[in-house]
Amino acid sequence: MKANLDIPWEKIYNVVLTCGYAHELNLFSVKILSKLGELCPFDQALIYFLDGNGKVCNQYLMNIDEQWSAMYLGYYSKIENGRYGLARVARETYIKPVINIREWEREPPNEFIYDYIRPRRLKYSLGFALFDINGIPRTVFALDRTKDKKFTDVEVTAVYLAVLQLNNLHKNLFYRQPYKHGTERITWETIDLTLREREIVDLLCQGVSPANISKLLHISRHTTYRHIAHIYEKMNVSSRQELLVRLLG
Incomplete structure (x- = not known):
């Protein structure tokens, strides 16, 4: 952060406070867009919602066809x-948010610029991502300017x-008491899952694929798959669907 800037601290506080009242992901994200205009005006914007595997599962567009x-x-x-x-959106570093700025007139000419950016008359874009409790990007924002400013x-x-603060609020939307809602009947001491197996079960319940679980947990x-096989055996199921039915009711 650069020194000697006239930072609008009160506006920042009000943006974060207002967004904090939204406790549902879509509403929270749209509220962010509606309030960020007070800190950083823009002409168009979009939000992409990603699943645990980095695939777009929903979107919200503002002034974009x-x-x-x-x-x-x-x-x-x-x-x-x-x-x-979107594959370039890296996992969270736990150091600081990454704010990406694009000055489209300075980007090297290519098909994307000629066929997508110029027809939209974009001049500048500001992008950032918010992450879940596992450090996976789940909500991606792009704020666009068509004015040459x-x-x-x-x-x-x-x-x-x-x-920096909104990301912590965003994480809270992905926190849940594990194995709730109809799973009280499961006695974990009897099933005897290891801590690692419980980690994997929780990620499976979030829809994360085994390949991405390997990356998240830094295991082969x-x-x-060996852990998943043990989980299936202990839970007396033969597929992820059966596992989810038992865990989530």
């Missing part, structure tokens, strides 16, 4: 060596400071 999002998700997010793809240092710093796929 759905055709552009469909075009991006269907094609442009997968080309240019992933330069502009750069994001100022004060605006970027204000967004950074707000996102072979080890992950």
